Amino acid sequence: MTTPGSDQQLFEVPTPPTPPEQLLLLAAAFTRHNDALVALNFEVPLPGAAIGGHHVSSAQRLARGTLAAINAVKNQPLYHHVETGDTLVRLNQLAYLATESADHLIDASDILSTAARKAAGLGDEHAHPSVISAASRRVRLAGELTALAPRHRSRPPPTSPQRCAAAAALFQQLVRTSLCRPPSTPRCRPPPAGTSA
Template sequence: MTTSPDPDLTPMFDVDVPVPLTPVERLLALAGLYTQHNDRIDLLFAGRAAAVPDTYVSSARRLERDSLACVKTIRQQRLPAIEPVTSAVVRLKQIAYLTSGATRYLTSAQQALPPGDAQHVRPDPRSGFGQYVRLARELTALAPAAVVECATHLAERLPDRARSRTTVSGMDRAQRDTLLEVARGHVIVTGQYEQPGYGRTVPVDVDVLRHLQSQGLVTCEPASAPPFFTGGPPRNRVRLPALGLAVLSTVIASPLAVCPPAARPVHSPAAATTARARR
């Protein structure tokens, strides 16, 4: 996001995106920020992160500011007041409001944190500090996918001057859909795609992920996602870097991510393996 964090607050993470961004790129970057925020809280409950509430408060405040900044950017495009444009704007305002509520819960968690070495103990989600953090996490749980949905609805209606034209050769539907799943915060893997990952819903082909990474469209951030089981090691979150944001913003509203015929590979694709990474 292009919005600068409050200099008095310590940012929880940085975003690898160019400046300036198109409106859709900004929304996709925002979805990525929400995923990182939620992952950090999940790692806290898994006992894989220290209980430092001011860090989570800082990131929640930034998310609220950036959500409102996206609303302002969309309104500046003077889009027609029709569905689903109006619903997308309302949804983004709701996300900002929910994030404000998460900030209040996290602020309360600051005050409820016991003294001493309690920050290194896995919090109890049913009482005290842990309960406040759990309530905050619930308020941002659906934000990544909701923001991506808003981006999809708005993409077709933006004027040409507000669109990205960044493309890569050979983009097909499977690759586009995988980029969408990454943007929604649904893709976690173990290792560097050499074994299946575990998730909640539809599987994503590991070979497609490898190909996208070779093109610089996705990155794998080690040990940044919660473990699959209690006591297990953190997993690796698949994210969209700057190029991935730009390319997905170009094809996000297309049923098929079609490239010019001349740009398609002339060789046969490699045989698909049975390895899968799940969202």
């Protein structure tokens, strides 16, 4: 017979990540996804097994995670200035690009599995180079769509001090609201005009 756990263990539910943590986890997921795409091996005779359902589901999880991040940012009591709007637009773009990446991975998988069936029917174990090239091109495009920064850029784009300050302010505001701290109010306010103190 097993011993029952304490009530504290029965109802222990992990707390959801805060919006800043959620954005950092999402960036890490994009990086892992792209690393997995880079690691695909198209040098084997029939690389059809290289693109598995886990690559496609990874891209679909990225799209869902990005949409969840959008909702998390929208649900925060933030002052919505231009940078917040720009962030939401970029997150929407990432969700769309992750969905398109999944479509390209499905296409690549279909191309390779069709080639594998044809090769099996002919008794040939090698796929035609043009088939591998077409699938490789789609996988490369899928990786480019979900890359957080273009590979050809050698240095970061120039940023203005105002953009850096605005990004820091947005991050601090996200952290402050996610920690459930009430916003600070002015220490003293003048009484409304026409009232006696």
